[in-house]
Amino acid sequence: MQRFIVGLTGGIGSGKTVASQWFEQQGITVVDADVIAREIVQAGQPALQQIHDVFGAWVLLENGELNRRALREYIFEHPQAKQQLENITHPIIRAEIQRQLQTATSPYVILVSPLLFETQQTHLTQRNLLIDTPETLQLHRASQRDQHAASHIQNIIAAQMPRDQKQTLADDIVVNDGALSDLYAQLSPLHQQYLALAQTQ
Ligand code: ADP
Numbered sequence: 001m002q003r004f005i006v007g008l009t010g011g012i013g014s015g016k017t018v019a020s021q022w023f024e025q026q027g028i029t030v031v032d033a034d035v036i037a038r039e040i041v042q043a044g045q046p047a048l049q050q051i052h053d054v055f056g057a058w059v060l061l062e063n064g065e066l067n068r069r070a071l072r073e074y075i076f077e078h079p080q081a082k083q084q085l086e087n088i089t090h091p092i093i094r095a096e097i098q099r100q101l102q103t104a105t106s107p108y109v110i111l112v113s114p115l116l117f118e119t120q121q122t123h124l125t126q127r128n129l130l131i132d133t134p135e136t137l138q139l140h141r142a143s144q145r146d147q148h149a150a151s152h153i154q155n156i157i158a159a160q161m162p163r164d165q166k167q168t169l170a171d172d173i174v175v176n177d178g179a180l181s182d183l184y185a186q187l188s189p190l191h192q193q194y195l196a197l198a199q200t201q
Contacts, residue, residue, distance in 0.1 A: 002201065003108070003109055004107075004197060005124055007116045007121065007122055007125035007129065008110050008116075008129050008131065009112070009116035009117065009128065009166065010114070011114070011135075011138055011163065012142050012156045013133070013138040013139065013145065014131045015131045015133055015183060016112050016131055017112075020032065020112045022183075023110050023191065026191055027106055029109050030112060031104070031109060031112070033093065033113035033114075033121070034114065036096045040093060042066075047088060047089055051088055051089075054088065055071070055081070059071055097124070098124075107199070108194045108195065108198040114160070126197070126201065127194070127197065128169065128171050128172070129170065130169075130170035131174055132163060132166070132174065133177060135157060135163070137176075138157060
């Protein structure tokens, strides 16, 4: 069966998670690339074993989990290691995304990814929705959520694709600059539209 897949993207703190939770409440299956990226490197997973084999035992904590901080620092000092790491993780993440998209049973499926446009995941999607939020609000909401310094969030925003570029690539844009109820009110007609599109494809 050909599935109707809607990509959902936006910068850090834009509201991807709250939007995807709303779609889940409507019975729509949500496949989240970030969640998958975290799951595949959990203790005992084959990707973590491969990372161990390539980089060495220091990548593991005593409890067998990934030492994220050590790996982050190593990559910062050895930029080529990022590519090595992604050579291991990206094919596994791609396969798991495909598997979850294929096994979904809802009328359409949402693929949430902060790097939907940057990593060409749009070849998987029929339509793309941008959660668009002014940077000042992104900064405020993400630093409150993560207890990170605003400068840290600012660096992440600076490394992501600029908003105006995402706006030109998206089919649908929802501006998340008000209350959550305003966000949901904008998602509701889109949900109806996606249901209709999924039926007619
Ligand atoms: P993302 O997944 O894009 O990083 P989140 O959905 O986690 O962003 O939203 C970032 C933070 O801002 C969360 O704590 C979320 O609850 C909050 N948030 C998002 N949208 C709104 C809104 N319209 N009003 C108030 N808080 C919001």
